[in-house]
Amino acid sequence: xxxxxxxxxxxxxxxxxxxxxxxxxxxxxxxxxxxxxxxxxxxxxxxxxxxxxxxxxxxxxxxxxxxxxxxxxxxxxxxxxxxxxxxxxxxxxxxxxxxxxxxxxxxxxxxxxxxxxxxxxxxxxxxxxxxxxxxxxxxxxxxxxxxxxxxxxxxxxxxxxxxxxxxxxxxxxxxxxxxxxxxxxxxxxxxxxxxxxxxxxxxxxxxxxxxxxxxxxxxxxxxxxxxxxxxxxxxxxxxxxxxxxxxxxxxxxxxxxxxxxxxxxxxxxxxxxxxxxxxxxxxxxxxxxxxxxxxxxxxxxxxxxxxxxxxxxxxxxxxxxxxxxxxxxxxxxxxxxxxxxxxxxxxxxxxxxxxxxxxxxxxxxxxxxxxxxxxxxxxxxxxxxxxxxxxxxxxxxxxxxxxxxxxxxxxxxxxxxxxxxxxxxxxxxxxxxxxxxxxxxxx
Amino acid sequence: xxxxxxxxxxxxxxxxxxxxxxxxxxxxxxxxxxxxxxxxxxxxxxxxxxxxxxxxxxxxxxxxxxxxxxxxxxxxxxxxxxxxxxxxxxxxxxxxxxxxxxxxxxxxxxxxxxxxxxxxxxxxxxxxxxxxxxxxxxxxxxxxxxxxxxxxxxxxxxxxxxxxxxxxxxxxxxxxxxxxxxxxxxxxxxxxxxxxxxxxxxxxxxxxxxxxxxxxxxxxxxxxxxxxxxxxxxxxxxxxxxxxxxxxxxxxxxxxxxxxxxxxxxxxxxxxxxxxxxxxxxxxxxxxxxxxxxxxxxxxxxxxxxxxxxxxxxxxxxxxxxxxxxxxxxxxxxxxxxxxxxxxxxxxxx
Numbered sequence: 001x002x003x004x005x006x007x008x009x010x011x012x013x014x015x016x017x018x019x020x021x022x023x024x025x026x027x028x029x030x031x032x033x034x035x036x037x038x039x040x041x042x043x044x045x046x047x048x049x050x051x052x053x054x055x056x057x058x059x060x061x062x063x064x065x066x067x068x069x070x071x072x073x074x075x076x077x078x079x080x081x082x083x084x085x086x087x088x089x090x091x092x093x094x095x096x097x098x099x100x101x102x103x104x105x106x107x108x109x110x111x112x113x114x115x116x117x118x119x120x121x122x123x124x125x126x127x128x129x130x131x132x133x134x135x136x137x138x139x140x141x142x143x144x145x146x147x148x149x150x151x152x153x154x155x156x157x158x159x160x161x162x163x164x165x166x167x168x169x170x171x172x173x174x175x176x177x178x179x180x181x182x183x184x185x186x187x188x189x190x191x192x193x194x195x196x197x198x199x200x201x202x203x204x205x206x207x208x209x210x211x212x213x214x215x216x217x218x219x220x221x222x223x224x225x226x227x228x229x230x231x232x233x234x235x236x237x238x239x240x241x242x243x244x245x246x247x248x249x250x251x252x253x254x255x256x257x258x259x260x261x262x263x264x265x266x267x268x269x270x271x272x273x274x275x276x277x278x279x280x281x282x283x284x285x286x287x288x289x290x291x292x293x294x295x296x297x298x299x300x301x302x303x304x305x306x307x308x309x310x311x312x313x314x315x316x317x318x319x320x321x322x323x324x325x326x327x328x329x330x331x332x333x334x335x336x337x338x339x340x341x342x343x344x345x346x347x348x349x350x351x352x353x354x355x356x357x358x359x360x361x362x363x364x365x366x367x368x369x370x371x372x373x374x375x376x377x378x379x380x381x382x383x384x385x386x387x388x389x390x391x392x393x394x395x396x397x398x399x400x401x402x403x404x405x406x407x408x409x410x411x412x413x414x415x416x417x418x419x420x421x422x423x424x425x426x427x428x429x430x431x432x433x434x435x436x437x438x439x440x441x442x443x
Numbered sequence: 444x445x446x447x448x449x450x451x452x453x454x455x456x457x458x459x460x461x462x463x464x465x466x467x468x469x470x471x472x473x474x475x476x477x478x479x480x481x482x483x484x485x486x487x488x489x490x491x492x493x494x495x496x497x498x499x500x501x502x503x504x505x506x507x508x509x510x511x512x513x514x515x516x517x518x519x520x521x522x523x524x525x526x527x528x529x530x531x532x533x534x535x536x537x538x539x540x541x542x543x544x545x546x547x548x549x550x551x552x553x554x555x556x557x558x559x560x561x562x563x564x565x566x567x568x569x570x571x572x573x574x575x576x577x578x579x580x581x582x583x584x585x586x587x588x589x590x591x592x593x594x595x596x597x598x599x600x601x602x603x604x605x606x607x608x609x610x611x612x613x614x615x616x617x618x619x620x621x622x623x624x625x626x627x628x629x630x631x632x633x634x635x636x637x638x639x640x641x642x643x644x645x646x647x648x649x650x651x652x653x654x655x656x657x658x659x660x661x662x663x664x665x666x667x668x669x670x671x672x673x674x675x676x677x678x679x680x681x682x683x684x685x686x687x688x689x690x691x692x693x694x695x696x697x698x699x700x701x702x703x704x705x706x707x708x709x710x711x712x713x714x715x716x717x718x719x720x721x722x723x724x725x726x727x728x729x730x731x732x733x734x735x736x737x738x739x740x741x742x743x744x745x746x747x748x749x750x751x752x753x754x755x756x757x758x759x760x761x762x763x764x765x766x767x768x769x770x771x772x773x774x775x776x777x778x779x780x781x782x783x784x785x786x787x788x789x790x791x792x793x
Contacts, residue, residue: 095538270733276627406758409737
């Protein structure tokens with residue numbers, strides 16, 4: 001009998017241990033879904049609410065002290081940021097998290113290349129921010145607002161920054177090639193027409209210092225031209241029309257002229273060789289949104305000091321920019337929406353421009369001295385606030401589509417690159433790009 | 444918790460003649476209690492029987508319990524994904540709505556037959572596989588042979604050959620991208636010192652494959668060399684002695700003693716390298732820098748692994764990516780079968 005009792009007890013002990021272990025494991029998983037939620041819903045008095053912000057790359061909110069400022073204004077809120085370096089890795093993960101409704105941050109960033117797809121396919125899983133307290137539609141540039149708004153009028157993302165483009169150019173190389181170096185005179189050379197920009201390229205290349213090229217890459221030219229067009233790969237009805245789109249044709253032809261006319265340094269942007277070419281001063285111009293200025297400064301280093309300047313582009317375009325979205329599955333939706341509204345308000349966007357060179361998508365910020373008076377010492381004290389604000393006002397109302405990124409990537413990284421780097425004919429390059437796109441879009 | 448230690452001290456020695464020994468326990472339960480002299484009350488006998496039953500159960504099931512964690516993890520992270528991938532491969536399913544699956548039958552597989560990008564990737568995988576595996580294993584064999592000599596500081600060399608293996612793919616590939624750079628690469632600089640023209644490694648069809656293979660060879664040669672070395676050290680020394688007595692040169696000893704003795708090891712490294720080559724992913728992905736998974740402007744070094752990744756995580760077609768994954772799995776099964784056949788023939792010919 002004694003044995004039986006002991007046996008039962010032993011079994012009971014083992015069972016208890018197993019249950020305890022299991023409970024601990026479950027508890028570990030469930031911990032962050034229970035406790036803060038309960039606290040959050042019962043209000044500030046119960047304790048702190050932790051808001052998480054999921055971004056890709058560097059958004060600069062932490063660096064510019066915006067989180068700290070918000071936490072000071074709202075002592076019951078703690079903000080934590082998680083970042084995945086590259087959007088290629090961030091975006092698929094965001095989609096899986098949205099579909100399962102778990103693993104999401106309270107605020108999730110969305111890149112402009114993905115916003116059309118998110119707006120079209122994920123609107124049901126995101127909070128309508130147009131009704132959030134503190135959001136003023138009139139603050140934003142209209143096209144930026146429209147990009148994150150679906151057909152039924154639901155706005156799933158608030159614009160953070162935009163990327164109005166200018167041309168960064170090397171004064172020293174321009175001087176050696178007998179071209180003007182003053183930024184207004186340079187802008188006048190190609191004002192209004194990308195064809196003129198390539199004409200200047202021809203003039204530069206004829207007298208260029210040995211080993212230098214007019215522009216870094218043909219795909220850079222393609223991007224700059226396509227970004228300044230209103231209609232790109234989709235028409236206003238949402239049909240994919242890139243094969244017959246006049247603006248795609250125009251951008252493609254410009255890139256081909258640059259490639260076959262030997263105006264490019266035959267580089268690919270954001271590759272190691274591109275960085276090295278900056279350091280060695282191998283090319284004279286590059287299309288640059290404000291966020292690229294820091295990159296150019298870092299890669300050109302001391303050798304490039306006082307050699308770079310910024311001039312207005314032939315036609316203003318937009319490259320990059322992001323949105324903040326609040327998932328419905330979040331635990332603190334209203335708190336998160338308030339934070340998103342605050343982070344994207346004109347004052348905060350202006351501050352971010354000063355610290356991070358992320359250009360505001362809030363038009364109301366352009367008049368603030370932090371933007372209108374901004375100058376960049378590395379680029380010969382160029383009045384970047386004025387130049388980029390003027391570009392921002394001129395950016396056309398772009399038609400976006402869900403597969404913009406796929407189409408664009410295949411045109412630049414397959415089509416244009418084949419011509420620019422592998423010496424194929426423009427016809428071969430275009431055919432290869434179309435084949436790649438057809439394959440990539442076929443479900 | 445520890446039942447056994449608490450039990451044994453208070454189980455009386457008179458209770459069971461040889462308690463604690465599993466054999467006698469079992470025999471006690473197998474032979475009816477009435478056959479033996481019954482020293483105890485029926486209750487004690489029942490208790491004893493119950494205990495021995497538990498003991499037998501313990502003996503029988505505990506081993507399964509001990510290996511269960513592996514199988515549970517394998518089921519959760521190996522078998523289930525494999526089967527689910529197979530299921531997804533039969534559907535049209537997009538990453539934008541992974542739960543929204545539409546039956547597609549075998550279409551994702553049949554379309555691969557006419558998919559130029561798939562055949563291109565398969566060909567690239569094969570070429571890079573041969574370009575990397577063959578020199579890798581030959582060099583490993585030579586290195587192992589050298590390391591097998593009595594060397595000063597042999598430990599240092601053995602650790603040294605393993606360091607590339609311990610380097611991360613990302614770090615190694617980054618360095619090789621710089622080495623094989625078109626404008627400022629070290630390889631092209633060396634070529635220029637002997638008067639040769641620089642090569643655009645990444646853009647050439649063969650040069651890019653060669654460059655990617657170089658990374659693989661660099662990373663894995665030392666690893667294979669150590670495996671060979673271990674096998675070489677297990678070869679009985681008298682084999683070499685008698686070969687030497689018969690007048691065999693060093694080369695002949697290597698050819699007729701070392702190589703035949705290494706046969707099973709060589710086969711093993713071949714299998715492992717082939718599997719590695721079929722799944723090659725990190726090196727070609729990072730070789731293109733930040734340019735995504737297209738494997739070069741002309742997809743000239745896009746491997747099957749890269750194509751799978753591009754379809755699944757760049758183009759967001761999970762169904763198509765799953766079909767490619769399963770096709771790779773089937774290809775590996777075929778390779779394994781061929782290897783098994785060769786192994787059997789080698790064994791019978793021995």
